[in-house]
Amino acid sequence: MAISAARRIAFDVLRRVAAEDAYAADLLYAELESGIKKADASLATELTLGVLRWRRLLDFLLQPHLKRPCEQLDLEVLLALRLGLYQLRYLDRVPQHAAINESVELVKRARKSSAAGMVNAVLRRATAEAKIGGSELEKLIPPRAATEERLGILYSHPTWLVARWIGSFGAKRTTALLEANNRPAPLTCAVLEEEASGRVAGSLRKSSFDVAPGRWLRGSVQFSGGNPGSSDAYLAGQINFQDEASQMVAHLVDARASQTILDACAAPGGKTILLARAAGPRGRVIAGDIHEHRLRAIQQQLIRAGTTNVRLVALDARRPLPFSRGFARVLIDAPCSGTGTLSRNPEIRWRLKPEDLNEAHRSQLAMLRNALAAADKSGQVVYSTCSLEPEENEYVVKKALEGAREWRAISARKALAPHLRDTAMAEKFFEDDGFFRTFPPEHGTDGFFTAVLARREDAD
Structure with missing residues (x-):
């Protein structure tokens, strides 16, 4: 079975992030410049960043189906399992068989064929509770777990970091922060001539980009779709990728x-x-x-x-x-x-x-x-x-x-x-x-x- 470009890229980027301490955004940018289809680029980005965001919860849900701790698995095997479960849990548009079968193929491609059967079996067993949430998910967490441990599992953050944020911001603001950290970041650009922001936004819309004014600044625009890096405004030096803060x-x-x-x-x-x-x-x-x-x-x-x-x-x-x-x-x-x-x-x-x-x-x-x-x-x-x-x-x-x-x-x-x-x-x-x-x-x-x-x- 052929592996899609999106899953291949996501797997390779995740492996390099783990092995080289590289940053996913930089690696994705380099990979996606190769001219792959827009749909594949979008899925590769979703898979890569999604697995990184939800790593702890994915491992928590995988662990009952494994004979040894997740951290003792070969990296390539663990990444294939995370990618498969992420698709089963979060991507309704991906057929179950595609999520599982391509994860198996990724293990084979990584020369870990001996683990292919295990990956297939674990993902099939995990399918039944892949989408578990709410109170049912909380029931899986040990009842005596501290607040920071529980939130760390539910929102996929390290316990120590959640604990210090609760100390700084309180539990309510910390929960809101954890939720925000698991949402895709807004794609914002600075308009380098502030007074021209309206004109630049209009030009981008005419070029079929979905843009809106920035939330706070007169000289910023937010993109809801498309790649601003391919726009005439970017190539001409009128805009620059930059968060409003x-x-x-x-x-x-x-x-x-x-x-x-x-x-x-x-x-x-x-x-x-x-x-x-x-x-x-x-x-x-x-x-x-x-x-x-x-x-x-x-x-x-x-x-x-x-x-x-x-x-x-x-x-x-x-x-x-x-x-x-x-x-x-x-x-x-x-x-x-x-x-x-x-x-x-x-x-x-x-x-x-x-x-x-x-x-x-x-x-x-x-x-x-x-x-x-x-x-x-x-x-x-x-x-x-x-x-x-x-x-x-x-x-x-x-x-x-x-x-x-x-x-x-x-x-x-x-x-x-x-x-x-x-x-x-x-x-x-x-x-x-x-x-x-x-x-x-x-x-x-x-x-x-x-x-x-x-x-x-x-x-x-």
């Missing part, structure tokens, strides 16, 4: 015409382009990254967008920055755990360990301290992450300020408001501590944190 971070920098700006952790480049637009032809953005291949990727984005006032520099923001003059604005969009992006990058939930947060904190603190030293006397420093964790957010800012008493956190509501569809919406993103935050189930975006810092004598 990420766009907001660039606006919070409050870049002004003719300023010199440092974007010290610039990849993948979306914020860099928005900053360069704000700085104008007489301004300049220095965009840095530690990885040369990521700088090359930014260069391609700059060329496509027609952005010429950016200089790319290889640098490690954890070390003192190699510049002799200060910057009017410094952005540290720090590498982080990414817990605000689990809908978009579901594999992160399975890779992250509690100790990673303390290690990230140390690196982020070094970056922020170096950024403070790189700003000129009237400059501002913006610190941002796509994390929900306090160790990477407010703890970093507060620790940095302990050793830099001349700096303080300031409100950035006025910088964001002009870019919103309704300026009054700005209040929805700032909490009592003055920091900017987005929360996926409440804002419909990735989860971001941002602090804007200025020297005390220049603060309002």
Whole structure:
């Protein structure tokens, strides 16, 4: 039996995600550029991200039908079982025989033919309760399981991560977050000329793209179907893939015409382009990254967008920055755990360990301290992450300020408001501590944190 292109791609991507610590979105993009049919591309994406999101629950439902723990199975066998059960549970449009038979063929293709019979038998036994849900599913969970354990199984997240979120957000908001993490992330683009967003959206509709205005920003559009990367607007540099919260971070920098700006952790480049637009032809953005291949990727984005006032520099923001003059604005969009992006990058939930947060904190603190030293006397420093964790957010800012008493956190509501569809919406993103935050189930975006810092004598 032939294996469909969609299942082959999903299996290969899942295997590489597990074996190489690669990111599914990047691997899928490379695979789907090969010109496969639209339906196959859609199914491959659904299968890959769906299996990654629901991995724990799938294993929980498979385990009663196995003679040994899931984690003791060969990787290829376990992936075939997960793919098969995911289709049986979540994809009504896929015939049962196709889900099972092609999973068996995937095992054979991976040279694990000795497990083919077991895969076939397990999936057939699991079919009867594949769609179990609600109270019936909860009955399968041990009755004495703690709340974090129960929610971790039901919503397929690690127990330790659920427990810390309950401590931070409470059980109700955490449940909403878990649900949001298991929904497909919105496909949003920034319109690089904000005032042209209506015209660009109209042009996309004429080209048969299903688009709507962004939820929050005047300069954003959301896609419900189609591949924006193939649109004339994208190819002409009019739009750029970027979540609305990420766009907001660039606006919070409050870049002004003719300023010199440092974007010290610039990849993948979306914020860099928005900053360069704000700085104008007489301004300049220095965009840095530690990885040369990521700088090359930014260069391609700059060329496509027609952005010429950016200089790319290889640098490690954890070390003192190699510049002799200060910057009017410094952005540290720090590498982080990414817990605000689990809908978009579901594999992160399975890779992250509690100790990673303390290690990230140390690196982020070094970056922020170096950024403070790189700003000129009237400059501002913006610190941002796509994390929900306090160790990477407010703890970093507060620790940095302990050793830099001349700096303080300031409100950035006025910088964001002009870019919103309704300026009054700005209040929805700032909490009592003055920091900017987005929360996926409440804002419909990735989860971001941002602090804007200025020297005390220049603060309002």
